[in-house]
Amino acid sequence: MKFSKSYEPGEYEADIYAAWEASGIFNPKLATKPTDNNSDGIDDRTRNIEKTYSIVMPPPNANGNLHIGHGLTIALEDSLTRYHRLKGDSTWYIPGADHAGFETWVVYERELEKKGHTRFEYDRDELYSRVWDFVADQRGNMELQLRALGASCAWDDLTFTLDENVIDRVYTTFEKMWNDGMIYRGKKLVNYCTKHRTAFADIEVDYKEEKTPLYYIKYGPFTLATTRPETKFGDTAVAVNPNDERYQEWIGKTITVEGVNGPFQVEVIADEMVDMEFGTGVVKITPAHDFNDWEAGQRHNLRVVQVIDETGHLTEVAGRFAGMTVEEGRKAVVKEMEKMGLIIKVDNNYVNKVPHCYKCGTVIEPMLKEQWFIDVKKLADVAISHLENNEINFHPTNKKTVLINYLKNLKDWNISRQIPWGIAIPMFKKADDSATDEPDWIFDRRTNLKEIEKAGVKYVRDEDTFDTWFSSSHWPIVCTDWTEENFNPYYPLNVMETGADILFAWVARMIMMGLYVTGEVPFKDVYLHGLVLDAQGKKMSKSKGNVINPMDLVTKYGSDAFRIGILKGRSAGMNQAFSENSVIAGRNLCNKLWNISRLVQSIVDEGEFMGATSSPYTTDNMGEDWICREINDCISKVEADIENYRFAEATETLYQTIWDKYADWFLESQKIYKNYSLLKITLESLLIALHPFAPFVTEAIWQNLSWTEGFIATTNWPSSLKFDPISAEEFENIRNIVSEARTTLASLPGTNNAKKYGLLYDNDSLIEENQLLIKALSKVPTINNLNGSPRGLRLALANHELYLDVPEKVVKDYKDALTDKILAVGRELDALNARLMNPNYVDKAPAHLVKETRDGVKEKEALISRLKNQLELI
């Protein structure tokens, strides 16, 4: 006996994973790269494979640990992967690791600061190689954790986001875009973090509601409201709404404003952007530090005066305030203005949405910077047309609409970051102004060189790096080694599974880039998962202290328990609560399955000892037909559920079938009638069907049983079992009889009733033939033919004569319960009759429903008459 009394995941998981990995079963059956140089470029092996299944892992941070969201990701993706592997597809689950540009940079910079250094002491190449070493030191944790979660990915094909082929591909795309005129260098307002000294894309900015004092200040002839008095030094106009009657006379005039550094003059402009209702309907325009003002400045050709520098301090235009931080400057300016009587009033209850750096919380300043931009119009339009053409199926479906809506309003994408940790932008700027015929900027891949020479002209490297999303948007392309030259059977991916929170940042960009580079959508399906919330439905966060570490749960309950637990009750795209209880339920299922296998093996061993096993199986009684039917139903439902990404339903179905049907009814019946071959094949079917969700316990059992060669992980998905449907349906009668006996026994006064009273049947062939089974399942001591006039308590069964052999006194005590039962059945009968009285129902409802209703009436009537009969006897 290889089965211990309970399943101990810790004893099996590591060994099983190592055995899988060593055997190479995680690699796709079909070569991933065409090796033959046939005329059409297609590998011979490609031709023979019917189906491929490819899925990529959203790359976890290379130097981080996995969090609960990764746990969910792996549970989802690996279940899909294992299912398709069992289905016989050439399955390729490609793992990845993310250099996580800014995230990692922030961690590294913090380390640097702890040691009393700053990034500005080193050049980019030096910093890059230092971070590289830093990441290399930290790396590996997450890979071990992925293994612990059971991720059946092809480790040999792991893609790191800074791998050479990734950089190559990114440069190729960039070059193509540059040549296509889609890349431009622009001096525009960008979101800028003065702590990290880098620009951000719009999606990286975190807006928070804050109370910001709203100052009503005297501004020439006007009073205007502003939250940013310190930017006054950069004001180059003052604006009113062209329809505002209050200010008509001023439009176009130049006014003199009393300032803290003395008077200055600005022009009054009229612009639709001004909301007449807000404040006084007058706005000061600071084009260098506000997005709206910038646009107004473009419209009216205003001067741009920079007030805040890259370090977050006021520039020399602030005069005696220069050198102060923004915050200090604001206070000082307000104080001075108060002194001068320029502050009319202050609204301290004004709530403003303030942009923050999503990493350090520093207030983001709109800053005028030269950056590389992608003109996204064409990319977005192409993506929209393919989306509208339904080339990608979304789960949940509504995300497609959301995505299209986003793409329609997408602004040009700033891809420059001023941090060293990332892929260098392959652009060089002309250093020699005298070479007027040469272009100012040229593309070149030699980013390892600080200077290059071309046509005798010297060019200097741009020191910026790419936004990580620019390279990440190539993920399906680079992971599958897609090339222009060869047909790639793994591209497009079958599915992209990732978090709903990065629909815009990542999914949208993968679609645009996939189409731009390959002409095809990069994946056929998108499955988006929501956030994993804590048991109270609150977001997990370090500060709240409610973070659940997936590895703790894996250690405590096992990998399978975690996987089943986190999939429980989860549906696409929704933020949903998660608690240890669901993992406990998963652990219990694993243990149940273990003990089921333990019992089945002991029965089969006994059969083999007696030489009784035979193959193929036959079904010899109705319980056996029934379980075949139930398993078939279960497996086809699981197939449909997985193919439609209904993970919770799939695990739920398996849970019910294994526990409530296989263990509670079939195995109990097999204690009476043993069918060794059928026990084997049914157990194997259930093990295989559960394997995608619980890979370790099913493999551990499979190996312990050792009935079938090889791993369960690479066996064949179960085929349907043969059975007699009529016999299977008959078994439902047995289940009803047993349930009714149990219910009645439990409702009788006293305890241990099942041991006290036997069953009596009255010439009923179904009961007679299955009396041993009924006796065993209901746990009564005896079951006999009545042989005489009825006695005891009649069970509430419409089509069977069955009595509990209880004394007269107990029957009398049961009288009230019996009356209640008759009334309850009567109510049900009335409801059915009412339906039949409605001529519209009889005419319009489908015939089979009407028939069912009629049958129901007959059945209830029979039941009532039997129960009434009993009542009269009492």
Add this chain to the structure above:
RNA sequence: GGGGAUUUAGCUCAGUUGGCUAGAGCGUACGAUUCACAUUCGUAAGGUCACAGGUUCAAGCCCUGUAAUCCCCACCA
């Protein structure tokens, strides 16, 4: 301002093209114990399906409206 969702048992959630008596897990109550499993077995209680209308023979599901909760985008100088 624009968009997307959610609301079903004490809790977390299912409920696929409308179909009869709305399900599960956990929790609760009562009972069981050598014989695979107390990580077990049996039984039960617990629901005006957010609210109001409408369509239909029939509505948790479809339509209209209301309320509450949540998320995303834009944005308030």
